Amino acid sequence: MLRIGITGGIGTGKSFVSKIFKSMGIPFYDADKEAKNIMSKSDIVRRGLINAFGAKSYNRDGALNRKWLADKVFKDPEKLQILNSIVHPVVIQNSKDWADKQRGAYSLKEAALLYESGSYKSLDYTILIAAPLDLRIKRVMKRDEISEEEVLDRMSKQMSEEEKEKYADFIIINDEIVPLLSQVLDIHHIFLKK
Template sequence: MGLKVGITGGIGAGKSLVCRIFSVLGIPIYDADREAKVIMSEDREVGNALKAAFGDAVFDQYGKLDRAYLSEVVFSDEKKLKQLNSIVHPAVIKAGDDWASAQMSAYSLKEAALLFESGSYKKLDFTILVTAQESIRINRVMKRDGVTEDQVRARMSKQWSDDQKLPLADAIIINDGEQSLIEQVMAIHHRLTHSNE
């Protein structure tokens, strides 16, 4: 088992693009957000907790998670969002720990939007923050998701600001379209693969 490394960034910062560069280098990547969706759909214990918290309508008549319903319920209510996170985050963190322990590379990456907010960064050896100016991030998300600026800002308000995340990050990648992402990734890759020298 190598180093456990976390990578995060606010919506539209470009952490998925950065992860693709790391994956080209052969680094295994755990997508915590995608895994959360799988766990909510397939983990019986989590499913029962979701039903208890938000009602049977969380799952449709075929037993599939109704993401639209769940989003509607939690994103307009801070208390319910916290309740959802308290059900899902521990299961995702445990699955991520198990996955990382099985990796044989010098390090593995855990990609998570709420790496710092969830507290899961505390179980990692190293953290990377991907940043970009707010205006760039807003434009990226509007283009990518076909949403309005207000909708993007509403999503951003659910995440910590970069100012809150910066003190917790061991490395920063600036994704502003001007600085080379590849060079920044290679510098961190070199640092992580030569950490024991």
């Protein structure tokens, strides 16, 4: 079974494209969602976060203190790198274990930080979802109800689209002009043949 990664910058529509693949019955792993579960449930990650950031990483009831942790790491690139070094290896292993159990022609792993985390190295192919900058900004402003400046700040912390294109085996253009479904189906048929 082929292992395929799908990624894209904020506002490109990677989750929407992933839903199209899911609707065709392709086994699907949402790395960002699983990372949140792992941060809440994994003893290894819990110990790592408490050692790195202190007991306030978790609330008294044992739940991850998301807001506090986010405020602590997202303004400091070094702390964000520490957080990622604790969480990413566990998520990558979890996704490999999940993929081992799947059946069919291929499975799909969606991850915002597919290239940045290095998890693309354990995949057979990757798909990058791309969209024009102005459209991405509008989508995120509407979705998250934030200003253009806040969107641009978030984007500045991500790997550039140009850099991601160097790693991608396939690129799907999600610009609301080029038909999306035909691009997805073309790639789907390529994977079925392989």
